[in-house]
Amino acid sequence: DARVTQTPRHKVTEMGQEVTMRCQPILGHNTVFWYRQTMMQGLELLAYFRNRAPLDDSGMPKDRFSAEMPDATLATLKIQPSEPRDSAVYFCASGLVIEELSSGNTIYFGEGSWLTVV
Amino acid sequence: EDQVTQSPEALRLQEGESSSLNCSYTVSGLRGLFWYRQDPGKGPEFLFTLYSAGEEKEKERLKATLTKKESFLHITAPKPEDSATYLCAVPISFFQGAQKLVFGQGTRLTINP
Numbered sequence: 001d002a003r004v005t006q007t008p009r010h011k012v013t014e015m016g017q018e019v020t021m022r023c024q025p026i027l028g029h030n031t032v033f034w035y036r037q038t039m040m041q042g043l044e045l046l047a048y049f050r051n052r053a054p055l056d057d058s059g060m061p062k063d064r065f066s067a068e069m070p071d072a073t074l075a076t077l078k079i080q081p082s083e084p085r086d087s088a089v090y091f092c093a094s095g096l097v098i099e100e101l102s103s104g105n106t107i108y109f110g111e112g113s114w115l116t117v118v
Numbered sequence: 119e120d121q122v123t124q125s126p127e128a129l130r131l132q133e134g135e136s137s138s139l140n141c142s143y144t145v146s147g148l149r150g151l152f153w154y155r156q157d158p159g160k161g162p163e164f165l166f167t168l169y170s171a172g173e174e175k176e177k178e179r180l181k182a183t184l185t186k187k188e189s190f191l192h193i194t195a196p197k198p199e200d201s202a203t204y205l206c207a208v209p210i211s212f213f214q215g216a217q218k219l220v221f222g223q224g225t226r227l228t229i230n231p
Binding site: 004033042043045048050055056091093097106107108109110111112 | 152154159160161162163164167205207212216217218219220221222223224
């Protein structure tokens with residue numbers, strides 16, 4: 001059963017420390033999304049990759065967040081330095097998107113990385 | 119501005135008590151509406167995609183319908199295992215033809231035995 005795999009599942013870190021979250025998308029998927037979920041804001045898009053190229057990362061705080069896809073099996077989201085307001089659940093999602101999300105394609109989410117910055 | 123609004127925020131039902139969840143949207147040129155289910159501590163799980171007004175999709179005790187302005191998720195004779203947060207989302211074109219899913223805040227459904 002193909003699924004999106006995220007690590008770590010849980011992370012508690014001190015303010016100012018670097019945090020790296022990793023995602024293995026479903027094999028064969030060409031699109032990867034990073035979402036952040038909080039009680040206040042719900043699910044927000046942070047970054048979007050198509051065929052490993054970053055198409056948009058306007059949802060990320062540029063000074064501290066960075067997203068990369070070094071190869072087709074790995075996407076990373078890094079926060080440096082981390083702050084308490086970054087505490088949230090970070091989801092990676094992948095999909096095989098040919099033209100539009102509505103054209104019979106959808107995206108599948110991982111279990112999330114639960115980040116607490118103290 | 120493209121918006122997706124879900125109501126109610128939370129709904130508590132007795133087992134077997136049918137009800138509906140609402141998802142309204144203000145999106146020009148809607149190109150589909152997605153429903154997801156999210157259990158505590160888990161990622162959203164895909165349920166349905168609806169493409170055009172009048173379309174209906176069913177899965178077990180769930181039926182999703184779509185009009186030009188909103189979608190309903192009807193739950194018939196629910197069981198405690200149907201307890202979850204239900205999220206709706208619409209695709210929005212935002213950059214070089216790429217699309218992102220914009221999510222509503224969700225409805226937290228609790229089914230009491």
